[in-house]
Amino acid sequence: MEANNERVVLITGASRGIGVGLAEGFAVPGARLALTARRRTSLQETCRRVEALGAHALPLALDVRRLEDMPAVVDQVEAELGPIQVLVNNAGVNIPRPAEQVTEEQWDEILDANLKGAFFLTQEVGRRMIPRRRGTIVNVASAAGLVAREERAAYGSSKAGMIMLTRVLALEWARHGITVNAVAPTFVETDLAAQTLDRPGMREKILGQIPLRRLATVEDVAASVLFLASPQADFLTGVVVPVDGGATLR
Ligand SMILES: NC(=O)c1ccc[n+]([C@@H]2O[C@H](COP(=O)([O-])OP(=O)(O)OC[C@H]3O[C@@H](n4cnc5c(N)ncnc54)[C@H](OP(=O)(O)O)[C@@H]3O)[C@@H](O)[C@H]2O)c1
Known part of the structure; x- marks a missing residue:
């Protein structure tokens, strides 16, 4: 694979949180980044940061x-940037609810964004990577897809599905020279996690469950995604990296 600075990278969910850190991580001079979120205007700040680092940013609306x-x-x-070499499926939602209260609408919102959306975007990009015999996909799954957490019937199912999807696609597309890997972070301080972390006592409880005694940072997640998308990881496929300070060890 060529040097990082010549790549075309498509990152979903780049308007906030982890997606901003991913965009900054891939933003080396010469990189061409396609950044998506539901509204194009919400990507302005990420584009500004990416361009300040010397990369080119193309903001696009995609639900x-x-x-x-x-x-x-x-x-x-x-058409605007060239063949996509890296796809990062990062867009995602969570609506923490006790299982008995989850509505069909909430279930569909979570599964459609986190699992169905990631699969069909990967299919769309993968169909173009296959004849080129190159490309790498990195899925942002979650520790909640590896271990059971309360109030995550839909979210945990979507992320466990994403982890199996990573393995199946890795197996199917290895013959085409395409690698498919995932990261599975524990809690990161973002809007998505605030719904849980900001509840009384929860932050302390969660920190007590993480052996390294801190939350993951956006930079921790970006570092593992960048590694999986780098030439150093060319022989890795179907791998799920738990970016979790040891939280899923027990
Ligand atoms: N934060 C954590 O503790 C944590 C832990 C493990 C895994 N993760 C995963 O990391 C990823 C990023 O999460 P985050 O914490 O950075 O969340 P966040 O701050 O809420 O950001 C979510 C991003 O996804 C986008 N998004 C949401 N629904 C979308 C849709 N239907 N179509 C397109 N884009 C959509 C949002 O863009 P718009 O709203 O602007 O459209 C935003 O850019 C998610 O997949 C999440 O499950 C997070």
């Missing part, structure tokens, strides 16, 4: 639940 929009978005990325 990953709208499969019908994917071909045009991927077409636009490849």
Whole structure:
């Protein structure tokens, strides 16, 4: 694989949280980054940061639940930036609820964004990578896809599904020279985690469950994603890196 600075990278969910850190991590001079979120205007700050680091940013609106929009978005990325070499499926939502209270609408919102959206975007990009015989996909799963956590019936199922999807795609697409890997972070201080971390007593409880006694940072997650997308990881596929300070060891 060529040097990092010549790559075209598509990152979903780049408007906030981990996605901003991923964009900054990939933003070396010469890199061409396609950044997506539901609203194009929400990507302005990420684009500013990426361009300040010397990379080119292309902001695009994509709701990953709208499969019908994917071909045009991927077409636009490849027409403006060139063939996509790296896809990072980072867009995701959580609605923590006791299982007995989860509505069909909430279930669908979570599964459609986190699992169905990631699969069909990967399919859209993968169909173009296959004839080129190169490409790498990194999925942002979650420690909640590896171990059971309360109030995560839908979210945990979506992330466990994403982990199995990573393995199946790695197996199927190895013959095409495409690698597929995942990261599974524990709690990171973002809007998504605030719903849990900001409840009384929860932060202390969660820290007590992480052997290294701190939350993951956006930079911790970005470092593992960057590694999985780097030439140093060329022989890794189907791997799930737990970015969790040891939280899933027991
Ligand atoms: N924070 C954690 O503790 C943690 C731990 C493990 C894994 N993760 C995973 O890390 C990823 C990023 O999470 P985060 O913590 O950075 O969350 P966040 O701060 O809430 O950001 C979520 C990102 O996903 C985008 N998004 C949400 N729904 C979307 C949709 N339907 N279509 C397109 N984009 C959508 C959001 O963009 P817009 O709202 O602007 O469209 C935003 O850019 C998620 O997959 C999450 O499950 C997070």
